[in-house]
Amino acid sequence: MPSRKQTSDIAEDQETSFLKAFEEYSDALFRHAAMRISNREKAIDAVHDTFTKVWSYVRQGHQVDSFRSFLYKVLNNLIIDEYRKHKESSLDALLEIEGVDEGSFPELSESTVEALAATIDGRKAFALLEDIPEQYREVLIFRFVDDLGPKEIAELIEESENVVSVRIHRGLRLLRNKIESGIAAAEKRRVTK
Amino acid sequence: MKRFSQQFNKKAKDICLNLVEKRDLRERVVSYMEYHPLLNVYRGETAMVSGREEHFILFNFNKWRVLRWSGSMALLLVVSISYIAENAIPGDTLYAIKVGFNEELRSTVTRGSYEKVVWETERLNRRIAEARLLADEGRLTQEVEAEVVSAIKLHSDNARREIEHLKLSDKDEATLASLSLTTALDLQSVSLNRRDNGNQVEGASQSTDLIQAVLTQTQNAELIAQDNELPSYNRLIAKVESETTRAHELLKGVTEYATTVEQSDIKKRLDDIDKRIATAMALFESDELAAKQGLVNALQQTNRLIVFMTNIDVRANLTIEELVPNTLTTEERFGALQLRVQQTDSLIELAEIKLSTSTATSVDESVIEKVLPAIENSKVTITNLKELLLISDGAQLETMEALALDAYNIISDVVSLLQIQEREVLRELEAETPSEVEILPGQEKSTTTETHLEV
Numbered sequence: 274m275p276s277r278k279q280t281s282d283i284a285e286d287q288e289t290s291f292l293k294a295f296e297e298y299s300d301a302l303f304r305h306a307a308m309r310i311s312n313r314e315k316a317i318d319a320v321h322d323t324f325t326k327v328w329s330y331v332r333q334g335h336q337v338d339s340f341r342s343f344l345y346k347v348l349n350n351l352i353i354d355e356y357r358k359h360k361e362s363s364l365d366a367l368l369e370i371e372g373v374d375e376g377s378f379p380e381l382s383e384s385t386v387e388a389l390a391a392t393i394d395g396r397k398a399f400a401l402l403e404d405i406p407e408q409y410r411e412v413l414i415f416r417f418v419d420d421l422g423p424k425e426i427a428e429l430i431e432e433s434e435n436v437v438s439v440r441i442h443r444g445l446r447l448l449r450n451k452i453e454s455g456i457a458a459a460e461k462r463r464v465t466k
Numbered sequence: 467m468k469r470f471s472q473q474f475n476k477k478a479k480d481i482c483l484n485l486v487e488k489r490d491l492r493e494r495v496v497s498y499m500e501y502h503p504l505l506n507v508y509r510g511e512t513a514m515v516s517g518r519e520e521h522f523i524l525f526n527f528n529k530w531r532v533l534r535w536s537g538s539m540a541l542l543l544v545v546s547i548s549y550i551a552e553n554a555i556p557g558d559t560l561y562a563i564k565v566g567f568n569e570e571l572r573s574t575v576t577r578g579s580y581e582k583v584v585w586e587t588e589r590l591n592r593r594i595a596e597a598r599l600l601a602d603e604g605r606l607t608q609e610v611e612a613e614v615v616s617a618i619k620l621h622s623d624n625a626r627r628e629i630e631h632l633k634l635s636d637k638d639e640a641t642l643a644s645l646s647l648t649t650a651l652d653l654q655s656v657s658l659n660r661r662d663n664g665n666q667v668e669g670a671s672q673s674t675d676l677i678q679a680v681l682t683q684t685q686n687a688e689l690i691a692q693d694n695e696l697p698s699y700n701r702l703i704a705k706v707e708s709e710t711t712r713a714h715e716l717l718k719g720v721t722e723y724a725t726t727v728e729q730s731d732i733k734k735r736l737d738d739i740d741k742r743i744a745t746a747m748a749l750f751e752s753d754e755l756a757a758k759q760g761l762v763n764a765l766q767q768t769n770r771l772i773v774f775m776t777n778i779d780v781r782a783n784l785t786i787e788e789l790v791p792n793t794l795t796t797e798e799r800f801g802a803l804q805l806r807v808q809q810t811d812s813l814i815e816l817a818e819i820k821l822s823t824s825t826a827t828s829v830d831e832s833v834i835e836k837v838l839p840a841i842e843n844s845k846v847t848i849t850n851l852k853e854l855l856l857i858s859d860g861a862q863l864e865t866m867e868a869l870a871l872d873a874y875n876i877i878s879d880v881v882s883l884l885q886i887q888e889r890e891v892l893r894e895l896e897a898e899t900p901s902e903v904e905i906l907p908g909q910e911k912s913t914t915t916e917t918h919l920e921v
Contacts, residue, residue, distance in 0.1 A: 284504045295495060299488065304481045317483070317491060324495045332504045395473025417471050418478040 294340035409444030586625035
């Protein structure tokens with residue numbers, strides 16, 4: 274059993290680590306939340322709630338090895354809750370609507386994703402991000418904004434790596450299609466003029 | 467992909483918290499941390515959270531410890547003073563704490579009207595014990611005695627009020643509480659009276675007349691206030707049961723300091739009480755009122771016995787026989803009767819000797835005329851009793867006891883009268899012959915004293 278001084282030291286370490294995590298990840302978490310919720314105030318509240326929930330977990334005596342993934346996990350759950358408040362159908366239901374067995378695609382490798390991404394203009398894709406379904410937007414933000422690998426994303430959203438890779442691939446393809454259809458529409462308007 | 471990522475990421479970087487938003491968010495989070503400190507540690511958690519300097523953390527830690535230490539010391543001090551104050555008597559510095567804090571605190575925490583009556587009775591006993599102690603030390607001034615009287619009135623009034631309150635909800639309990647109070651008042655009154663009488667003989671310390679008067683007055687008031695109704699049979703049985711159990715437990719407790727004789731005396735009284743209870747219970751079917759009266763008597767005897775075992779002051783002034791008279795067995799009563807007959811016989815003999823020497827001491831003729839029939843009467847009574855004792859099987863024991871007592875009292879009076887007569891004659895002789903008085907009266911007195919001692 275640790276002595277009182279040791280306990281005190283552990284507590285100070287927890288506080289220090291937590292505040293350090295705030296300084297380190299609050300911006301990234303806010304960015305992630307803002308991109309997914311599309312409401313600045315709600316994004317700030319989501320980040321606040323994320324930190325308070327994590328602190329509550331810590332104050333009960335739990336040890337947190339990696340604040341980064343834990344914070345993202347909590348934030349993701351809060352965002353899903355937020356979505357569920359406003360959307361009649363759940364994310365799972367949306368997936369069912371898609372009618373796709375996400376693990377069955379052959380183009381799951383990172384190289385395939387890279388090849389697809391190389392064909393897309395990042396700035397245009399960013400602008401069109403809100404136009405694609407949430408489950409794709411989620412993984413694309415995790416992957417290209419938060420710079421998380423498929424394995425980390427899979428742990429966060431509690432899906433398999435294959436599903437994550439498929440969603441990234443599909444999200445990128447959707448973005449590319451939207452970019453291309455935008456270009457085609459613009460060309461058509463130009464020709465019409 | 468790298469180009470896509472860079473472009474995508476660069477656009478995303480534009481979305482960030484501004485300085486004000488970040489500061490506000492941090493303050494909210496830190497505030498939450500301050501209001502929800504770590505549960506499993508003992509220290510000034512918030513200091514680190516709010517970013518204070520190290521010495522502030524140290525100061526807070528020490529302050530907390532100092533506060534805790536001071537609190538503990540203050541608590542210890544209060545407890546110690548309260549404990550010491552329990553032995554204080556009027557005039558002591560801590561007496562106000564004893565009466566105003568300790569006892570009031572206990573009054574406040576005492577729940578239930580019956581318990582409150584018991585506590586007020588205890589407070590009354592305490593005041594009397596203090597007064598007795600002061601009187602023994604010669605420190606019972608008029609002011610202190612007035613204070614004690616006032617306190618006795620206050621506590622008895624409080625007890626009476628609680629009894630009245632109890633009557634509304636539980637009449638039986640109120641009657642039992644009233645019995646307990648009157649028993650205590652009676653005991654204290656008798657004990658103080660005995661103490662004063664003893665001190666008058668020894669010429670010792672101060673009297674407690676005023677306190678006795680108040681006690682008697684309070685006791686009378688309580689007796690008047692008492693309803694003539696007795697508690698229900700079941701409640702009496704329950705109370706008697708609990709009190710006798712307590713008495714038996716106390717007896718076990720006194721074995722360490724009481725002598726074997728004292729223990730035996732107490733045990734004998736307890737056995738007597740058990741017999742009284744058994745008799746009363748046997749009467750229940752035929753005469754419930756008599757059964758209840760028997761149980762009330764047994765309860766009062768038990769209470770007296772408890773007081774004898776627990777109250778050192780009462781024990782110092784009264785014997786157990788005075789408090790709880792022993793109930794003799796038939797054999798013991800026969801033995802006592804025979805002794806009484808022998809004593810009466812001796813006194814008759816003494817009276818006759820005194821009369822035979824009456825011419826020498828010139829006892830008044832009128833006195834002789836009065837005492838002769840009395841002596842004869844006693845002689846006849848004793849002769850008859852002696853004959854009866856030889857044939858009696860105990861059927862007329864009470865009558866014989868009464869006769870023996872009468873004969874004893876009569877002959878005692880006769881002897882006393884003759885002794886008074888002797889003393890008067892001697893005084894007259896002393897007055898007439900002063901030169902001889904220096905030698906003779908001393909011899910005569912010693913003879914008289916020796917005779918008296920023999921009696």
